[in-house]
Amino acid sequence: MGLDAWLTLLQAAQQVSTRFWLDALKRCGSAEALVAEAPRLLAQHDVGAEALARLASPDAATIERWRAWLSRPDRSLITFGSRDYPARLAELRDAPLALWVEGRERALLASPQLAIVGSRSPTTDGSRTAEEFARYLSQRGLTITSGLATGIDGASHRGAVTMLGGTVAVLGGGLDVIFPRVHAALAAEIAAHGLLVSEYAPGVAPQKLFFPQRNRIIAGLSLGTLVVEATRRSGSLITARFAMDYGREVFAIPGSIHNPLARGCHHLIRQGAKLVEEAADILIELAPLLRDEGITLASVASAPATADEAPLTSDPSYQNLLKVLGFSPTPIADLSARANLTTAEVSSMLLLLELEGLVEALPGGRYSRLGKKN
Amino acid sequence: MGLDAWLTLLQAAQQVSTRFWLDALKRCGSAEALVAEAPRLLAQHDVGAEALARLASPDAATIERWRAWLSRPDRSLITFGSRDYPARLAELRDAPLALWVEGRERALLASPQLAIVGSRSPTTDGSRTAEEFARYLSQRGLTITSGLATGIDGASHRGAVTMLGGTVAVLGGGLDVIFPRVHAALAAEIAAHGLLVSEYAPGVAPQKLFFPQRNRIIAGLSLGTLVVEATRRSGSLITARFAMDYGREVFAIPGSIHNPLARGCHHLIRQGAKLVEEAADILIELAPLLRDEGITLASVASAPATADEAPLTSDPSYQNLLKVLGFSPTPIADLSARANLTTAEVSSMLLLLELEGLVEALPGGRYSRLGKKN
Numbered sequence: 001m002g003l004d005a006w007l008t009l010l011q012a013a014q015q016v017s018t019r020f021w022l023d024a025l026k027r028c029g030s031a032e033a034l035v036a037e038a039p040r041l042l043a044q045h046d047v048g049a050e051a052l053a054r055l056a057s058p059d060a061a062t063i064e065r066w067r068a069w070l071s072r073p074d075r076s077l078i079t080f081g082s083r084d085y086p087a088r089l090a091e092l093r094d095a096p097l098a099l100w101v102e103g104r105e106r107a108l109l110a111s112p113q114l115a116i117v118g119s120r121s122p123t124t125d126g127s128r129t130a131e132e133f134a135r136y137l138s139q140r141g142l143t144i145t146s147g148l149a150t151g152i153d154g155a156s157h158r159g160a161v162t163m164l165g166g167t168v169a170v171l172g173g174g175l176d177v178i179f180p181r182v183h184a185a186l187a188a189e190i191a192a193h194g195l196l197v198s199e200y201a202p203g204v205a206p207q208k209l210f211f212p213q214r215n216r217i218i219a220g221l222s223l224g225t226l227v228v229e230a231t232r233r234s235g236s237l238i239t240a241r242f243a244m245d246y247g248r249e250v251f252a253i254p255g256s257i258h259n260p261l262a263r264g265c266h267h268l269i270r271q272g273a274k275l276v277e278e279a280a281d282i283l284i285e286l287a288p289l290l291r292d293e294g295i296t297l298a299s300v301a302s303a304p305a306t307a308d309e310a311p312l313t314s315d316p317s318y319q320n321l322l323k324v325l326g327f328s329p330t331p332i333a334d335l336s337a338r339a340n341l342t343t344a345e346v347s348s349m350l351l352l353l354e355l356e357g358l359v360e361a362l363p364g365g366r367y368s369r370l371g372k373k374n
Numbered sequence: 375m376g377l378d379a380w381l382t383l384l385q386a387a388q389q390v391s392t393r394f395w396l397d398a399l400k401r402c403g404s405a406e407a408l409v410a411e412a413p414r415l416l417a418q419h420d421v422g423a424e425a426l427a428r429l430a431s432p433d434a435a436t437i438e439r440w441r442a443w444l445s446r447p448d449r450s451l452i453t454f455g456s457r458d459y460p461a462r463l464a465e466l467r468d469a470p471l472a473l474w475v476e477g478r479e480r481a482l483l484a485s486p487q488l489a490i491v492g493s494r495s496p497t498t499d500g501s502r503t504a505e506e507f508a509r510y511l512s513q514r515g516l517t518i519t520s521g522l523a524t525g526i527d528g529a530s531h532r533g534a535v536t537m538l539g540g541t542v543a544v545l546g547g548g549l550d551v552i553f554p555r556v557h558a559a560l561a562a563e564i565a566a567h568g569l570l571v572s573e574y575a576p577g578v579a580p581q582k583l584f585f586p587q588r589n590r591i592i593a594g595l596s597l598g599t600l601v602v603e604a605t606r607r608s609g610s611l612i613t614a615r616f617a618m619d620y621g622r623e624v625f626a627i628p629g630s631i632h633n634p635l636a637r638g639c640h641h642l643i644r645q646g647a648k649l650v651e652e653a654a655d656i657l658i659e660l661a662p663l664l665r666d667e668g669i670t671l672a673s674v675a676s677a678p679a680t681a682d683e684a685p686l687t688s689d690p691s692y693q694n695l696l697k698v699l700g701f702s703p704t705p706i707a708d709l710s711a712r713a714n715l716t717t718a719e720v721s722s723m724l725l726l727l728e729l730e731g732l733v734e735a736l737p738g739g740r741y742s743r744l745g746k747k748n
Contacts, residue, residue, distance in 0.1 A: 017717070125630070125632065129631070209718055209719050209722045210718075212722045212725050212726070213718075213721075213722065238725060238726070241725075241728075253631055254628035254629065254630075254631065254636070254640060254643075254649075255628065255629070255630050255631075256499065256628075256629050256630055256633075257503070257627055257628065257629075257650075257651045257652070258499065259630075262628070263651065266628060266649055266651055269628075269643065269649050270648075270649050274644075275628075275640055275643050275644050276631075277631045277637070277640055278631070343391070345583050347587075348583045348586045348587070351586050351612060351615075352586070352612070354615075365393075
């Protein structure tokens with residue numbers, strides 16, 4: 001299946017941008033053809049000399065190590081253009097050439113995913129919110145994708161790991177080097193129930209500078225990205241930025257203006273991210289997207305409306321006003337007579353009902369009921 | 375100055391909508407002409423009989439009481455169409471026919487105003503925020519307009535009452551009936567330093583049903599409305615709704631998703647209200663509006679940028695990258711050479727700088743610096 005050519009390509013590719021190799025791969029059609037064409041292609045490329053040398057004489061020890069790593073049945077290399085390469089990720093102009101994966105649930109890569117990311121040092125509330133949102137959404141069939149960092153990432157994985165939708169962790173280094181170490185047990189649990197994913201080959205140590213690039217994969221795999229708590233400098237804003245660039249949904253949870261961990265979320269909301277108060281808000285937003293793609297979640301159709309205080313319609317006087325109003329345009333004077341209220345009372349009540357989206361003000365001072373938004 | 379005609383008109387006007395009288399007043403040109411024309415106008419109007427009777431034989435006792443109330447030099451009646459009637463309020467299709475005012479600072483009605491409104495039962499944080507925002511903005515020359523209610527309204531008045539911009543309280547009843555009673559001392563302080571305003575004549579008891587109508591005046595007097603804390607059922611959402619309808623700015627302060635008093639604000643933000651973290655955000659948003667109207671606040675020009683965590687530019691490696699980047703488009707490879715960093719390092723750093731709005735990604739993988747905002 002061209003594994004030879006792919007491993008040769010990957011051990012040479014590290015010195016030149018992913019984008020270059022991706023474009024070349026698309027042009028050439030296969031890793032084999034690309035390896036054959038490489039001398040000609042790299043001749044026009046500034047930093048191609050080293051890559052060219054490594055294509056001509058591949059590092060046999062590295063390739064041997066990779067083959068050994070891949071020999072376990074729960075591990076594989078998923079290459080760009082192959083059937084298993086996730087379609088949403090393939091859309092990226094800087095899609096990774098290949099993904100190293102480990103875990104029981106390779107199918108999760110193709111499942112509808114929501115990224116949940118945020119601060120490495122969240123508040124207790126923030127952690128709990130991440131875990132609760134992840135559990136709720138995973139129970140309903142969304143896969144929760146994150147970066148295995150401490151804080152929000154870890155809480156999100158934990159909330160989803162044994163649920164219906166499961167969880168995917170995208171690492172910023174080789175899968176044989178779990179970082180942070182404190183998440184070794186969580187990573188093992190994710191491997192057992194979900195999937196560990198990396199663009200970086202086994203043996204590559206995680207580097208701070210890899211993390212922003214890793215974040216594009218988290219955003220790229222997902223229908224949308226939810227940021228739970230983040231300072232203005234948080235790496236999760238990079239994930240959100242990628243999601244925006246890729247035309248995916250961005251969700252952010254607001255917080256107190258005195259909480260520095262809300263500032264990143266507020267920044268995103270000002271840039272157009274959807275303000276989210278409850279996990280159900282996300283299902284409601286994603287529902288049309290999922291329908292367009294023919295994806296049926298466990299219970300998107302029955303997603304509850306957002307809970308709220310008792311509606312106006314629980315008040316008998318408002319109930320009566322709505323009853324006498326009906327769905328055809330009616331002047332206030334008529335309503336006042338029908339409901340036995342003064343016009344001042346009726347107009348105040350209509351104002352509140354309009355605010356709740358239950359009635360519509362029409363030209364000429366007339367009103368009519370609106371259909372209830374599910 | 376037509377006071378006779380105005381008092382006659384006002385004692386008759388209470389049974390028919392403000393909008394009717396306002397349209398009639400605009401057509402007739404003056405209160406005198408309107409009183410003369412009224413029999414003909416009201417003949418076509420459903421509920422005109424009682425109003426007509428009161429125009430024909432005005433309630434002398436009421437008018438006498440009003441005259442007595444108006445005899446104090448710190449009180450007046452400001453009628454639609456007069457020089458003192460606030461221009462912004464006159465724009466409303468349902469502008470009040472007249473305002474009863476009491477206080478030392480009648481000029482405040484024409485000053486640039488910001489409405490600050492919110493819950494009657496806010497959190498301690500919410501009250502403090504309202505008071506601090508009001509103080510900060512009033513110190514810089516904005517007048518703070520609110521509804522004298524307990525909670526956010528009261529805190530806003532208190533923050534502004536002795537400051538440069540001062541404060542205006544709009545009541546939902548006659549100015550001789552201060553409601554709530556617990557704010558009697560605050561109302562006296564506002565009368566001494568600022569202005570009390572009502573559409574309702576002296577002697578009219580405040581009514582719950584007047585408050586939504588009163589809210590249109592708060593919104594109508596103001597360049598914008600800030601909602602500090604509010605449930606989804608709060609009357610302050612009505613004020614915000616009016617502000618939106620009148621094409622004024624709406625600002626809302628976010629809060630924890632576990633705080634029911636943030637839900638109204640979040641609802642507004644989802645409807646397009648500007649998310650505000652600091653009082654300075656409001657000055658920054660209003661600055662172009664104020665400039666367009668030729669209004670110079672004490673220090674809009676020197677409004678501080680929003681405070682935030684230490685900027686990336688305080689980091690020497692980022693400083694150096696910005697230095698070698700400059701304002702003309704430069705390829706990453708050149709930057710990598712100039713800054714003595716790998717292309718991977720440079721591209722991660724550029725990503726963060728782009729996120730901060732300090733550099734711009736250009737076609738062909740080139741970058742350039744952006745001018746610092748304001």
